Amino acid sequence: MPFIKLQFKPGINRDQTNYSGEGGWYECDKIRFRYGYPEKLGGWTKNVATPFLGTCRQMWSWITTFGDDFLSLGTNLKLYIQNGPGGIFADITPLRPTAPTYTGSNTTNSVYTTIGSNIVTMTLAVDPNATVDNYVNVAGAAAVGGIPASELNISHLITTAGAPANSFTFTTTTAATSTVSGGGGAGITVSFEIDIGFASATLGYGWGTGTWSRGAWGSNSTSPVTLAQRDWWMDNFDNDLVVNIRNGAPYYWARGATANPTTALAARAITLQAYATSQSYDANDVPLKVMQLLVSQQDKHLLAFGAIPFGSVNIDDFDPLLVRWASQDSPGEWGPTVTNSAGFLRISRGSRIVRALPTRQEVLIWTDTNLYTLQFLGTTDVFGVQEYADNISIASPRAVASAANVIYWMGQDKFYAYTGRVETLPCTLRNHVFMNINLAQSDQIISGTNEQWNEVWWFYPTADSNWNNAYVVYNYLDKIWYYGSIRRTAWLDTPIRYFPQATDTAEDSIYGSLYNHEDGVDDDDIAMQAYIQSNDFDIDDGEQFMLTRRIIPDIDFSGSDSDEAALTPEVTLEIKSRNFPGNAFNTNTDDTARVIQSSVDVYTGQVFLRTRARQMALKVISTQLGTQWQLGAPRLDARPDGKR
Numbered sequence: 349m350p351f352i353k354l355q356f357k358p359g360i361n362r363d364q365t366n367y368s369g370e371g372g373w374y375e376c377d378k379i380r381f382r383y384g385y386p387e388k389l390g391g392w393t394k395n396v397a398t399p400f401l402g403t404c405r406q407m408w409s410w411i412t413t414f415g416d417d418f419l420s421l422g423t424n425l426k427l428y429i430q431n432g433p434g435g436i437f438a439d440i441t442p443l444r445p446t447a448p449t450y451t452g453s454n455t456t457n458s459v460y461t462t463i464g465s466n467i468v469t470m471t472l473a474v475d476p477n478a479t480v481d482n483y484v485n486v487a488g489a490a491a492v493g494g495i496p497a498s499e500l501n502i503s504h505l506i507t508t509a510g511a512p513a514n515s516f517t518f519t520t521t522t523a524a525t526s527t528v529s530g531g532g533g534a535g536i537t538v539s540f541e542i543d544i545g546f547a548s549a550t551l552g553y554g555w556g557t558g559t560w561s562r563g564a565w566g567s568n569s570t571s572p573v574t575l576a577q578r579d580w581w582m583d584n585f586d587n588d589l590v591v592n593i594r595n596g597a598p599y600y601w602a603r604g605a606t607a608n609p610t611t612a613l614a615a616r617a618i619t620l621q622a623y624a625t626s627q628s629y630d631a632n633d634v635p636l637k638v639m640q641l642l643v644s645q646q647d648k649h650l651l652a653f654g655a656i657p658f659g660s661v662n663i664d665d666f667d668p669l670l671v672r673w674a675s676q677d678s679p680g681e682w683g684p685t686v687t688n689s690a691g692f693l694r695i696s697r698g699s700r701i702v703r704a705l706p707t708r709q710e711v712l713i714w715t716d717t718n719l720y721t722l723q724f725l726g727t728t729d730v731f732g733v734q735e736y737a738d739n740i741s742i743a744s745p746r747a748v749a750s751a752a753n754v755i756y757w758m759g760q761d762k763f764y765a766y767t768g769r770v771e772t773l774p775c776t777l778r779n780h781v782f783m784n785i786n787l788a789q790s791d792q793i794i795s796g797t798n799e800q801w802n803e804v805w806w807f808y809p810t811a812d813s814n815w816n817n818a819y820v821v822y823n824y825l826d827k828i829w830y831y832g833s834i835r836r837t838a839w840l841d842t843p844i845r846y847f848p849q850a851t852d853t854a855e856d857s858i859y860g861s862l863y864n865h866e867d868g869v870d871d872d873d874i875a876m877q878a879y880i881q882s883n884d885f886d887i888d889d890g891e892q893f894m895l896t897r898r899i900i901p902d903i904d905f906s907g908s909d910s911d912e913a914a915l916t917p918e919v920t921l922e923i924k925s926r927n928f929p930g931n932a933f934n935t936n937t938d939d940t941a942r943v944i945q946s947s948v949d950v951y952t953g954q955v956f957l958r959t960r961a962r963q964m965a966l967k968v969i970s971t972q973l974g975t976q977w978q979l980g981a982p983r984l985d986a987r988p989d990g991k992r
Contacts, residue, residue, distance in 0.1 A: 350985075350986075350987060351900070351983040351984065351985055351986075352885075352983065352984045352985075352986050353981050353983055354882070354885070354966055354981060354982045354983070354984055355981040356371060356372055356373050356882050356883075357371055357372040357373070358373075358381040358384040358385070358386075358826060358828050359372070359373065359381065359776060359823075359826070359828030359829055359830060360372075360373050360374065360375070360376055360776065360777060360828075360829055360830045360831060361373070361374070361776040361777075361829075361883075362374065362375075362776065362777050362779065362780035363775075363776050363777065363778055363779050363780070364776075365929065366883050366884055366929060367883070367884055367929035367963075369883040370883050370884060370885055370886070371883065371885070372882070372883050373386065373880055373881070373882055373883065374881055374882060374883045374965075375879075375880070375881040376830055376831065376832060376878075376879065376880040376881070377831075377832040377833055377877070377878055377879055377880075378832045378833075378834070378876055378877070378878035378879075379830055379832065379878055379879070379880045380801060380803070380821070380823070380830060381823065381826065381828060381830065382801075382978060384826070385978055385979055385980055385981075386880045386968075386978070386979050387976075387977060387978035387979065388869070388876070388878045388970055388975070388976055388977055388978075389832075389876070389878065390865065390866035390867070390868070390869065391866075391867060391868040391869040391870040391871060391872075391876055392850070392863045392864060392865045392866070392867055392868070392871065392872060393863065393864050393867045393868055393872055394861055394862065394863060394864075394872055395430075395433060395434060395849065395861075395862040395863060395864050396430070396433075396434050396435065396436070396437075396862060398436060398437065399859035399860055399861050400421060400423060400426065400428055400437045400859070400860050400861075400862070401423060401425045401426045401858055401859065401860070402423025402424045402425030402426050402544075402547070402578075402853065402858060402860060403423055403424050403425075403547040403548070403577075403578075403837050403853040403860060404421045404422065404423045404837055404838045404851040404853065404860050404862075405422065405423070405424075405577065405578070405579050405580065405746070405792075405794075405837060405838055406421070406422045406579060406580040406581065406582055406746070406838055407419060407420065407421050407422075407582075407838050407839075407840040407849060407851070408420045408582035408583065408584070408589075408840070409840060409842045409844045409845060409849075410584040410589075410844070411844055412587040412603055412609075413586075413587055414587070414603075414607055414609070416431055416432075416587075416603070416609050417431065417432045417433070417844060417845075418430070418431060418584075418589075419840075419845070419849065420582050420589055420591070421437065421838075421851070421862070422578075422579075422580025422582065422591065423578070423853075423860065424544060424545040424546060424547045424577065424578035425483070425544050425545075425858065426439055426441045426483075426541075427439075427440050427441045427442065427580065427591065427599075427617060428440065428441075429589070429601070429613060430862070431609060431613060433845060433846070433864070438613035438614070439503060440601055440613070440615065440616050440617045441483070441541045441542065441616060441617070442541065442542050442597075442599050442616055442617045442618065442619065443485075443539050443540065443541055443542070443616055444539075444540045444541060444542050444543070445542075445597075445619055445622075446477075447476065447477055447539075447540050449537060449538070449539040450472055450474070450476055450537070450538040450539070451488075451536065451537045451538070452534075453473060454472050454473045454474050455470075455472055455473075455532075455536040455537065455538055456473075456533070456534045456536065457530040457531055457532055457533065457534070458470050458471055458472055458473075458530065458532060458536055458538075459489055459492040459493075459500065459528070459530070459531050459532035459536070460528060460529055460530060460531075461492055461493030461494075461495060461524035461526070461527060461528045461531070462493075462524060462527050463493070463524055463525065463526050463527045464523055464524065465523055465524055466495075466519050466520045466521065466522060466523040466524070467507070467517055467518075467519055468492075468495065468500070468517060468518055468519070468520055468524075469515055469516075469517045470484075470486070470515065470516055470517075470518075470538065471512065471514055471515040471530075472514045472515075472538065473514070474514060475513070475514050476514065476516065476538065476540065477540075478506055478509040478510070478515075478516035478540065479506065479509055479543065480506055480507065480508060480509050481505065481506065481544060482505075482506055482540065482541060482543055482544055483503050483504065483505055483506070483540070483541040483544070484503070484504050484506055484516065484518065484538060484539070484540050484541070485502075485503050485504075485537075485538070485539045485540075485541065486500055486501050486502065486504065486536065486537070486538055487501050487536070487537040488501065488533070488535035488536050488537050489501055489532035489533065489535075489536045490531070490532055490533040492524075492528050492531035492532050493524035493525060493526045493527065493528040493531065494522065494523075494524050494525030494526055495520050495522050495523075495524055496522065499520040499521055499522055500520070500532070503541070504518035504519075505518060505519075506518055507519060542597075544578070545577065545578020545593070546575055546576065546577050546578055547577060547578070547853070547855075548577050548789055548792060548814060548815065548855075549574050549575065549576060549577050549788060549789055549791055549792075550574070550575045550577075551573070551574060551575070574788070576594070576595070576791060577791050577792065578593065578594075579593070579594035579745065579746075579791070580592070580593060580594070581594060581639075581640040581641050581642070582641075583641060583642055583643040584643065585643050585648075585650060585679050587603035588600065588601060588602050588603050589601040589603075589617070590620070590641050590643065590650060590679060591617060591641065592620075592638050592640065592641045592652075594639060594640065594745065595637065595638075595639050595654065595666070596637060596638075597619060597620075597636065597637065598619070598620040598634070598635065598638050598641055598652070599617040599618060599619055599620060600617060600618055600619075600620050600622075600623035600679065600680075601615075601616075601617040601618075602615075602623075620634050620679070620680070621634045621636070623679070623680050624680035624681070624682070625680075626680075627678070627680040627681070629678070629680045629681045629682070629683070630682075630683055632661055633658065633681075633682040633683035633690075634680070634682045635652050635655040635656045635672055635682065636656055636661060636663050637655070637656050637663045637666045638652040638653070638654055638655045638656075638672075639652075639653050639654025639655070639668060639700075639701055640652070640653045640654065640701070640703070640704055640745075641653075642704050642706060642711065643706075644673075644706060644711060644724060645706065646724065647676060647724045647726075648676055648677045649673045649674060649675075649676055649689070649724070649730075649731075650673065650674040650679040651671060651672070651673040651674075651704070651711070651722075652671070652672045652673070653671055653701045653704040653713065654666070654667070654668045654669070654670065654700065654701045655667065655670045655671070655672045655692075656670075657670060657692070658672065658682070658683070658684065658692055667694070668699065668700035668701060669694055669695040669696075669698065669699075669700065669701060669715070670692060670693075670694050670695075671692060671693050671694070671695065671701075671713070671722065671731070671733070672690075672691070672692040673689075673690060673691060673692070673730070673731065674690055675688035675689050675690040676688075676689045689730050691729075691730050691731070693731065693732075693733055695713065695715060695718075695720055695733065696735075697715065697717060697718045697735065697738065698715025698716050698717045698718050699715070699716055699717075700715060700716055701713060701714070701715055702714045702715060702716055702742050702744075702745050703742060703745045703746075703748055704722070705748055705750065705755065707750065707753075707755065708753065709723070710722060710723045711723075712736075712755060712766065713733070714740075714742045714748070714757075716741070716742070717738065717739065717740070717741070718735060718736075718737065718738045718739075718740065719735075719736045719737040719738075719740055719766070719770060720733050720734065720735050720736060721733070721734050721736055736766075736769075736770060737769075737770040740759065740764065740770060741759040741760040741761070742757055742758070742759060742760075743757075743758040743759060743760055743790055743793050743808075744758075744790050744791050744792070744793040744794070745791070746793065746794040746795060747793045747794070747795050747806065748795055749795040749796055749797050749804050749805075750797070751797045751799070751802075751804055751824055752802075752824060754766065754767050754824065755767075756773065756795070756804045756822065756824070757795065758793060758795065758806050758808075760782075760787075760790075761782050762775065762778060762782070763775050763778075763822070773822070774827075775822075775829055776828075776829050777820055777829045777830075777831055780820075780831065781806075781808070781820050781831070784810050784811045785808055785809065785810065785811060786808075786809040786810060786811050786812075786813060786814065788814075789809045789813075789814055789815070790808075792807075792808070792809055792815070792816050792837070793806060793807065793808045793809075793816070794806070794807050794816070794836070794837070794838060794839055795807075795839075796839035796840060796841050796848070797841045798821075798841055798848055798865070798866070799841055799843075800848075800866060801823070801866075802823055802824055802825035802826070803821050803822065803823050803824070804821065804822045804824060805819055805820075805821050805839060806819060806820050806821075807819045807834070807836045807837075807839065808820070814855065815835065815837075815855050816835060816836055816837055817833055817834075817835050818831070818832070818833050818834075819831060819832055819833070819834050819836070832878075835852050836850045836851065836852055837851050837852055837853055837860070838850065838851040839851075845864075846864075847864035847865055847866055847867050848864075848865040848866060849862060849863070849864065849865070850862075850863045850865050851863070868909065869907065869908065869909050869974060869975065869976040870909070870973055870974065874973070875971055875972055875973040875974075875975075876970075877969075877970070877971050878969070878970050879967060879968060879969040879970070880967070880968055880979070881924075881965055881966070881967040881968075882965050882966045882967070883965065884926070884929065884963035884964065884965050885963065885964060885965070885966075886962055886963045886964070887986065887987075887988050888988060890962045890963060891991060892962075892988040892989065892990060892991050893927075893960050893961060893962055893988070893989045893990055893991065893992075894960065894961060894962065894963075894964060894986050894987070894988065894989060895958075895959075895960045895986065895987055895988075895989035896923065896944075896957060896958065896959050896960075896964070896984055896985060896986040897956065897957070897958060897985045897986075898954050898955060898956045898957060898985040899921070899923065899954065899955050899957060899982055899983065899984050899985065900953070900954050900955075900982060900983040900985075901921055901948045901952055901954075901955060901982050902979070902980030902981050902982045902983075903919060903921075903948055903950075903968070903977055903978070903979055903980065903982075904977065904978045904980065905917040905918075905949070905950050905975065905976065905977050906976070906978070907976035908974055908975050908976045908977070909973075909974035909975075909976070916949045916950065916951070917949060917950065917972065917974065917975040917976070917977070918947050918948060918949035918970075918972060918975065919947075919948055919949075919968050919969060919970045919972075919975070919977055920945060920946070920947055920948070920968070920969040920970070920971070921945070921946055921947075921948045921955065921966075921967070921968055921969075921982075922943055922944065922945045922966070922967040922968075922969065923943070923944040923957055923959060923964055923965075923966060923967075923984075924943050924944075924964065924965045924966075924967060925943070925944075925959045925960070925961030925963070925964045925965075926961055926962070926963055926964075927961050927962045927963070928962065928963075929963065933965070944957040944958075944959055960989055964984075966982070
């Protein structure tokens with residue numbers, strides 16, 4: 349029999365039928381293409397064994413003048429900074445600005461325990477306005493009732509509040525060995541963190557659906573509204589971190605001037621208003637609520653996209669199309685004067701600013717309908733704005749990535765590229781993505797680059813999921829697409845870290861993990877399952893049946909982890925057959941019409957098989973720990989075998 353060289357076009361095409369896409373690839377998971385040939389994705393490992401609290405939606409990395417390798421993470425529960433890969437997560441979550449730190453006579457011997465219980469009650473001399481499911485920080489308490497001080501003097505989740513008066517409870521790992529009605533000593537300090545946010549978009553009633561806190565719970569609406577997930581925006585101003593909750597308060601964390609960052613990492617981020625006061629500026633000039641903070645690094649202005657107008661201290665005056673900026677090199681000076689460069693302007697079209705992204709020479713601004721460019725003018729106007737495109741869309745605030753001086757983003761029904769002008773990005777997976785996406789959770793959609801492989805990634809929730817569980821990749825060098833399933837909530841590809849950083853949190857957990865991608869070949873410590881399947885191929889345009897006898901595989905296992913692989917690295921190779929494109933693949937047990945499946949390793953010379961059909965497809969699957977592979981061009985021993 350003559351050999352047929354099974355060589356397929358790179359990339360995955362699901363916007364054509366399987367039959368019409370002959371000569372290409374149709375399905376895959378955890379596969380990329382290198383030099384036109386498919387191979388298994390690189391693996392990932394945990395950056396640090398210790399998890400963080402909450403669902404991370406944003407990361408930012410920067411190197412300070414002291415050489416600190418900082419990575420900040422914002423979750424719905426906490427704000428962290430990690431100093432160096434594998435470092436601990438330092439909790440810098442801001443404290444509640446309306447509640448002071450409670451100490452002294454208010455907190456003396458305020459710890460109560462019950463024998464056999466790990467529920468601890470704290471009762472203060474004044475009302476702390478504690479709220480359930482938020483976090484309280486305790487410090488300076490001595491051991492009470494057999495519960496060690498190390499378990500008391502940490503951050504706790506408040507489980508109940510207000511009963512008895514001025515009290516709240518939290519749990520410890522150790523159960524009390526005695527009942528104590530007031531202990532801990534006189535040096536106790538109690539402080540409360542800002543309220544937590546939602547891990548994903550949530551339906552709600554009452555407070556938050558109308559004017560906040562007006563009337564009784566549930567009185568503001570009779571139908572549910574969507575309460576947005578907690579998102580953070582981050583940027584560094586020199587060594588320091590500026591950060592804000594999306595459509596919320598702005599904060600500032602100062603690195604400090606000492607060589608060792610330990611003291612700074614033990615401190616909390618403070619409100620931008622408090623920072624302004626510390627720099628002798630008017631705190632009332634600082635916007636109390638912003639959509640996104642961003643540092644224009646070329647000219648050192650701190651900008652707020654979506655903000656409260658200058659002169660207002662009422663968060664209800666928030667203008668979602670207003671752009672404000674602080675004076676040059678002074679992130680706390682927001683009041684415009686004739687001697688500084690603080691100012692503001694307003695975007696004219698759209699209903700809200702969705703995202704701002706700094707590029708080499710400009711800041712791009714997406715509204716829900718238009719794309720603008722903001723440029724530093726160096727005149728008394730400071731900044732100028734120009735409209736670039738209208739009638740465009742953006743799927744989420746984080747659906748944008750920059751690669752090789754091109755900006756890519758996901759719209760609501762297609763992909764875009766900005767190269768100086770806005771273009772529709774041709775996509776062979778458009779229907780596959782946009783016909784199976786959960787738009788109710790679109791804020792979860794994130795994008796990022798994998799520069800090592802010339803890739804732009806988008807993670808999104810499929811229609812049957814409330815969590816990011818799928819991805820689609822555009823290889824901008826080869827101009828091809830591929831897809832698969834991985835759970836990720838945030839992604840950051842940075843030259844500061846050797847590996848791309850990514851996070852994940854299970855829907856039913858409050859603990860998240862930070863991962864190094866392209867590290868190893870497995871899914872952390874379990875085997876990664878990957879596969880790719882071709883479109884159907886045939887002989888003589890499918891008029892005749894095809895009879896196969898054997899296949900000569902061409903698979904390279906370079907890069908496999910011999911320490912992890914208990915056996916010789918291998919994959920499973922399948923030849924799947926059917927007679928018409930509308931049929932399912934044959935599963936008959938006779939010798940001439942079935943799915944042929946065989947294990948293939950580096951020592952496999954040929955695989956004998958016998959099957960007869962009009963169309964066939966090739967599939968390669970790997971499920972083994974420690975295995976890495978690339979498929980070349982197998983040869984199939986096949987010949988025409990009649991028309992019936």
